[in-house]
Amino acid sequence: MPKKLPKLAKPGAQPVYRSKPLQEHVHDSYKSRGKLSEPTLCPQCGAVFHKGRWQWLPKPEPAHSEMCPACHRIHDNFPAGYVKLEGEFLAQHRAELISLARHIEQREKAEHPLQRIMNIVDEDGTVLVTTTDIHLARGIGEAVRHAYQGHLEIHYNPEENLVRVHWKR
Numbered sequence: 291m292p293k294k295l296p297k298l299a300k301p302g303a304q305p306v307y308r309s310k311p312l313q314e315h316v317h318d319s320y321k322s323r324g325k326l327s328e329p330t331l332c333p334q335c336g337a338v339f340h341k342g343r344w345q346w347l348p349k350p351e352p353a354h355s356e357m358c359p360a361c362h363r364i365h366d367n368f369p370a371g372y373v374k375l376e377g378e379f380l381a382q383h384r385a386e387l388i389s390l391a392r393h394i395e396q397r398e399k400a401e402h403p404l405q406r407i408m409n410i411v412d413e414d415g416t417v418l419v420t421t422t423d424i425h426l427a428r429g430i431g432e433a434v435r436h437a438y439q440g441h442l443e444i445h446y447n448p449e450e451n452l453v454r455v456h457w458k459r
């Protein structure tokens with residue numbers, strides 16, 4: 291598993307490589323679960339931090355207020371997962387593939403509030419799906435391969451908590 295992966299040219303995306311202090315800051319920002327008081331309510335999406343994880347629950351009263359990691363990543367436009375789809379099959383079945391990705395998101399998000407698609411962008415004949423969590427990116431890639439075969443590569447970078455999924459058919 292390579293440590294350094296080629297960057298995807300994504301217009302408007304934040305650079306994946308970051309200097310050390312900023313990287314540590316980023317990690318702190320998105321992984322502050324242990325410090326949260328309970329219950330904490332995300333003012334953006336309404337998810338509730340309860341029993342050590344973010345869940346969809348009725349709004350607790352009173353509650354602390356802090357943005358959940360998924361909303362934080364969306365706010366910062368800083369994905370954890372990149373799923374790149376390409377090939378001739380994609381060109382003919384784009385809508386089906388995107389619909390499948392959305393379906394996986396809905397299924398995962400229903401149980402796990404932090405699993406969300408951030409953007410779906412067409413670029414140079416490919417489709418790039420960005421996600422708030424590495425598990426959703428992996429799940430979308432595996433679902434696409436399961437449904438349509440093709441070639442799937444998954445590269446996980448533990449230092450940056452980043453996953454890049456590449457599917458081609």
Ligand SMILES: [Zn+2]
Binds near residue numbers: 332333335357359361
């Ligand atoms: Zn939220």
